[in-house]
Amino acid sequence: MRLQVGSSIDNVKELRKFSEWLLDIGDGIEGGENDGEVDLELPADLLIQDVTNPIKTLIDVTYPNLLAQLWNPEYLHERAILAPTHEIVESVNEYVLSLIKKDERIYLSPDEVCSDDRGTGDDDIHSNEFLNSIKYVGLPNHQLRLKVVLW
Structure with missing residues (x-):
């Protein structure tokens, strides 16, 4: 929306069209019916x-x-x-x-794990590499x- 400030009318229309396309993707409208996955065709200028x-x-x-x-x-x-x-x-x-x-x-x-205050002895269950x-x-x-x- 910030891009619209001071833009030409043509540019604002293009931005609005792009914004609506993004919202349609987010709402699951773009690309037709889907089960959580859909193939979308992206405009060439976005690739x-x-x-x-x-x-x-x-x-x-x-x-x-x-x-x-x-x-x-x-x-x-x-x-x-x-x-x-x-x-x-x-x-x-x-x-x-x-x-x-x-x-x-x-x-x-x-590179240290804090000691277990409960005294369970589980201080070394995770390696430094893992952490x-x-x-x-x-x-x-x-x-x-x-x-x-x-x-």
Whole structure:
């Protein structure tokens, strides 16, 4: 809806049509009757044609001239990439982080399990490798890579 502000009438109509299409998908209307699965035909202009490096293409289209605009917070606030899985989000983040030529700091989560206060002796039921592999919404990954970018 924010894209409509200051847009031409033709652009607003196109955005409204796209918004209605997305809502129809969410409501299960688009694609006809289904049992929880449906094949949708996506418009060609929404598809990433580059199969060798689709993440690079996605970044280039969504964030054109990213490195020159990296210091502009408004540029970043106006764009977003939505992804269906955490693995894709991680791939996109890793790629963008690799573009930024700044010093990197790596932070790791603690490698210890808190002792069981009940005295059951179950302190070692999960290995460090298992605990470090957990990826969950709202919980930072075991390894957090950061680069300082000042505006």
